[in-house]
Amino acid sequence: MSAALQPLLLDGDDRGLFAVFHPAQGRVRASLLICPPFLHEHAMSYRLFAMLGDALAQRGISVLRFDYHGMGDSSGSDVAFSLRGACADARIALEALRSRTGGAAPIVLGARGGAFAAAALADAMPLRGLWLWQPVVDGALYLTGLKELDQAHRQSTRRYPNGGGERIAPGDRTVVGLPCTAGLLEELASAHIERAAKWPPLTLLEPADAPASFPGTRRIALATGLYEWVTRVDIDHFPPPAVRDLADRLAASPEIPR
Amino acid sequence: MTAVGEEIIDLGEGVFGILSQPPPDRRKSVGVIIFNSGILHRPGPFRMHVRLARRLAELGYATLRFDFPGVGDSLPRATRPPMQIVRDVLERAQQHTGCTRFVAGGICSAADLGWQLALEDERIAGVLMIDGLARHGRYHLLGRLMRAKRKSLGDWMDVVRRIVMRTKAPPTIETVENMRDWPAPGVERRELRRLLDRGTELFILFSGGTSYFLHPGQFYDTYGADARAPGVDFHYWPQCDHMMYSEIDRAAFIETVSDWLQKRFPD
Numbered sequence: 001m002s003a004a005l006q007p008l009l010l011d012g013d014d015r016g017l018f019a020v021f022h023p024a025q026g027r028v029r030a031s032l033l034i035c036p037p038f039l040h041e042h043a044m045s046y047r048l049f050a051m052l053g054d055a056l057a058q059r060g061i062s063v064l065r066f067d068y069h070g071m072g073d074s075s076g077s078d079v080a081f082s083l084r085g086a087c088a089d090a091r092i093a094l095e096a097l098r099s100r101t102g103g104a105a106p107i108v109l110g111a112r113g114g115a116f117a118a119a120a121l122a123d124a125m126p127l128r129g130l131w132l133w134q135p136v137v138d139g140a141l142y143l144t145g146l147k148e149l150d151q152a153h154r155q156s157t158r159r160y161p162n163g164g165g166e167r168i169a170p171g172d173r174t175v176v177g178l179p180c181t182a183g184l185l186e187e188l189a190s191a192h193i194e195r196a197a198k199w200p201p202l203t204l205l206e207p208a209d210a211p212a213s214f215p216g217t218r219r220i221a222l223a224t225g226l227y228e229w230v231t232r233v234d235i236d237h238f239p240p241p242a243v244r245d246l247a248d249r250l251a252a253s254p255e256i257p258r
Numbered sequence: 259m260t261a262v263g264e265e266i267i268d269l270g271e272g273v274f275g276i277l278s279q280p281p282p283d284r285r286k287s288v289g290v291i292i293f294n295s296g297i298l299h300r301p302g303p304f305r306m307h308v309r310l311a312r313r314l315a316e317l318g319y320a321t322l323r324f325d326f327p328g329v330g331d332s333l334p335r336a337t338r339p340p341m342q343i344v345r346d347v348l349e350r351a352q353q354h355t356g357c358t359r360f361v362a363g364g365i366c367s368a369a370d371l372g373w374q375l376a377l378e379d380e381r382i383a384g385v386l387m388i389d390g391l392a393r394h395g396r397y398h399l400l401g402r403l404m405r406a407k408r409k410s411l412g413d414w415m416d417v418v419r420r421i422v423m424r425t426k427a428p429p430t431i432e433t434v435e436n437m438r439d440w441p442a443p444g445v446e447r448r449e450l451r452r453l454l455d456r457g458t459e460l461f462i463l464f465s466g467g468t469s470y471f472l473h474p475g476q477f478y479d480t481y482g483a484d485a486r487a488p489g490v491d492f493h494y495w496p497q498c499d500h501m502m503y504s505e506i507d508r509a510a511f512i513e514t515v516s517d518w519l520q521k522r523f524p525d
Contacts, residue, residue: 004272005331009265016264020331040304043299043301043303043304046299047330050333054333072308073264073300073301077309078305078309154504157413159499159503160499161405161466162466163497164466164498164504167497167506168504169509177504177505178304234501235296235298
């Protein structure tokens with residue numbers, strides 16, 4: 001393993017989490033926790049956030065990424081994932097980051113559905129900054145989109161030239177291919193992010209032509225190649241120059257000492 | 259972190275793996291190595307490799323998953339051929355598990371790699387080959403005709419649109435055969451014979467989600483009489499897509515592979 005990347009198994013209240021720590025190279029300027037997207041978007045974006053974590057570490061920012069319980073390499077079956085659990089996992093991961101970087105308040109990045117966990121941290125404790133990447137603000141709207149995407153894939157004659165996409169075992173619930181509980185669907189349907197007065201400085205990472213999730217906020221426009229994955233189910237490459245450029249812009253954020 | 263226990267192991271050159279370890283009283287002499295499905299990182303499509311690894315570990319088979327250089331957490335791109343990398347991974351897997359024989363493979367290019375590794379290294383006692391090598395031939399044509407018969411008017415309009423687009427696009431010579439690392443036609447029959455002579459067990463599954471495998475007859479035409487040998491366990495799942503999007507297919511896959519391993523590698 002290279003010294004630039006440290007895979008970890010975090011234990012917390014029977015929620016064994018897989019995490020990756022990218023220690024800052026050179027002078028440590030800040031620390032960052034990445035709350036990743038969930039469901040199919042977790043796998044779609046995994047490489048992107050691995051590359052971004054590495055690029056930020058090279059710019060003096062220590063980064064910790066993690067998989068939620070029931071996602072990726074963390075413990076738990078697929079149906080173990082819940083929104084409430086994701087918020088608990090983010091706290092475990094934040095403690096793991098703090099234990100490696102000292103007590104200074106970290107920055108938290110919430111990507112897509114990970115914005116729910118990041119916002120919950122910002123509601124609960126002092127942070128140096130909050131970065132939200134194409135955040136899911138309205139859970140019900142998000143769920144509607146997921147169901148439409150799921151239906152499109154199940155009916156796709158390219159994916160299923162011989163039919164068969166509509167098969168679901170009796171009693172099973174799935175969303176974009178992944179098993180889930182009725183509880184998760186209910187949580188998502190009622191989830192909503194409200195900006196709180198006590199939030200730290202907020203930065204949005206969104207495509208330039210997308211409406212701002214929170215108007216009047218500092219915004220970094222995502223380059224082509226960094227945002228299209230949210231509409232896909234099949235993984236694609238991410239352009240390294242665009243990731244490096246984004247890391248430069250994030251590392252120049254006002255909340256990070258030069 | 260799970261009932262079976264998982265640990266991170268260093269595989270060298272910036273690569274690590276996650277080893278699902280069986281309970282000590284259930285440990286078998288054969289381990290399993292699952293390769294990446296294309297550029298999808300080690301949990302596999304819709305987390306299927308995680309579930310498969312944990313299930314196999316429960317049954318006593320130590321199972322390793324890792325990211326090839328350039329995939330997932332393996333940040334640097336590969337500087338060596340895949341076969342050199344997997345040989346080193348095999349060494350480390352042997353050191354960590356104590357297993358001297360392994361089953362290796364996966365979906366698509368991972369199936370090709372498992373097959374090639376088995377040809378080179380006698381420690382590979384079994385291959386998991388999902389949507390691996392198959393040639394076109396008469397059954398492919400038959401499969402195309404059968405698919406054409408099932409197409410709706412909308413599907414046909416889509417076909418016409420694609421043909422029009424293709425005539426406008428620059429000519430391309432990309433086919434499955436030259437995108438994948440497949441040997442010259444006919445070589446696979448000799449390779450299968452070699453593997454069977456050595457006692458290699460082969461789990462071979464074709465989904466209905468590829469453009470090159472449209473009829474089970476293709477398998478027998480590709481591999482000849484040895485395709486029916488006792489060491490070959492062949493499955494064709496026409497309603498399953500290439501990435502096993504449906505939970506029904508993933509659950510069936512995990513169960514089928516688990517049953518196959520227990521029958522072919524009971525100790």
